[in-house]
Amino acid sequence: MSPRKIRLSTTPTQEALDDLQLGDIVYLDGLMYTAREGVYKRALEEKANIPMELPRDSAANFHCSPAARINADGSFEMGAVTATASFRFSKWLPEWMEKSGAKLIIGKGGMSSKDYKSYFVPNGAIYLSTVGYGTGALLGRGVENVEAVHWNEELGLAQAMWVIRCKEMGPFIVASDKHGDCLFERENAKISQNFDKIYEGTRPATLKRYGETDDRSDEVI
Amino acid sequence: MIPIDIIQKTAETLMDKAAIEIPQDYLDGLQAAADVEDGDLSSFVLQAMLENYEAAKEDRRAMCGDTGTPRWYVKMGNDTRIEGGPIALEAALRRATANATNGVPLRPNRVHPLWRTDHNNNVGIGAPEIEYGYEPGGEWIDLITVHKGGLFGTDYRMLFPSDGIEGIRRFYLDSLIAFGKRGLACQPAIIGIGLGGCKDTCMVLGKRAACLRTVGSENSDPKIAQLEREFKELGNSIGMGAMGFVGKSMVVDCNIEVGYCHTGGMQMSVHAFCLSSRRAVARVFPDGRVEYRTDPDWFTDYQRRETVEWDAPAMEAAE
Structure with missing residues (x-):
């Protein structure tokens, strides 16, 4: 069975968001902005003014830094676009969502169902994952225009806030739904059933490591 | 003597090829995996990847937005001589890395670990890594770039x-x-x-x-x-x-x-x-000839040798 394909606005209606099911394939139209460590730190910890009107202009936060350059004349060249792993940003996201009104969080690998249930669902937000994590060229084709880059001086090209106009940009996979269920956790649960069999006849390491336990009274042998 | 400008120009081409062109051996391997994959979602992902490699080559854009941390493996024959010596070689590779980061473009991933300083060119302290290997005989230099995630x-x-x-x-x-x-x-x-x-x-x-x-x-x-x-x-x-x-x-x-x-x-x-197994190789000869390939051919018998002496005459006979 091939997955369902859906076109979605980056300022989506709640109805369109509620309709999304785990594993649906989504293509996006409209403005999206990139935000990762640098942007969250600057906006939330250093209380800098967010240089966009959110969520009016865009409700789509992409955990991404593109392979791009700023030309001497101030224009932009954006080649490939790929997401970075989102789990590292969960400490900032609840506050960011409140402040930005983001409805679509787009990134790599999703978050936990605990994240989804505690602040995605109450905000009516959905998580979209990029596909394979290497489809940078396909996503790059979905960039109709690079509208702006904010905080490049302060954060550098890789951490700056890029504003991208996208047209049928995709594919993305719906990785959380309106109930806060998690696609990756669903898949993990299925795969885990094979683990006993696959591990049969292997040996646990003789030497343990600190860092794998938080109990400092443990010995490593 | 291998001209240094040819080394730099070749290195820039390699940066471009590595970021954009998936090596054929990996592509064949992934196609074989796609042929037997029967998971709905996994199959969709593999097909999207195969389309992505095509899109990258057609548009001459990087196959993945995270273009990794570019590094160099350099191999030389025992008789290789480079114009300007090893210092010139390293400068040429650093220049090629910086130029290609802006040119392709690549993502300027490399930052200072503490101060997060980004020179926007993938060059900094210890970056790109340059590692060396040597082979008995030969006057060529192999330039291998790898952009691993x-x-x-x-x-x-x-x-x-x-x-x-x-x-x-x-x-x-x-x-x-x-x-x-x-x-x-x-x-x-x-x-x-x-x-x-x-x-x-x-x-x-x-x-x-x-x-x-x-x-x-x-x-x-x-x-x-x-x-x-x-x-x-x-x-x-x-x-x-x-x-x-x-x-x-x-x-x-x-x-x-x-x-x-x-x-x-x-x-x-x-x-x-990863899925974007970025590597590209070229051999540059003293007469300025350049041969591009995707197999680094790093692990020769010489690299895996386990004896004190290397039997040089046998090596020459094999060539």
């Missing part, structure tokens, strides 16, 4: 002889599953395993096994080659595919490299070279 899929464990193959198998599975969930390792990947050496050389061996050997290559030790085949199959029978979805495509190939280690230990490292 930098965050997930690599791990190290100190094993002991008593842990045996069962311990190796356990750590292999632990690494694949830990980083395979949610597809953090961007699998299916070329899995490189380093066994032995010291901790640093063990990591180096595993990384080179992943990045400098092609899909379909085998270790010259038949028993290690057997282990490679076994481990490829083991990885693909976990039940996990691309992005950590249910499937059977985790490992495009498994390459193992070994080094002599402490008598009491059996160091092991595991490395995953």
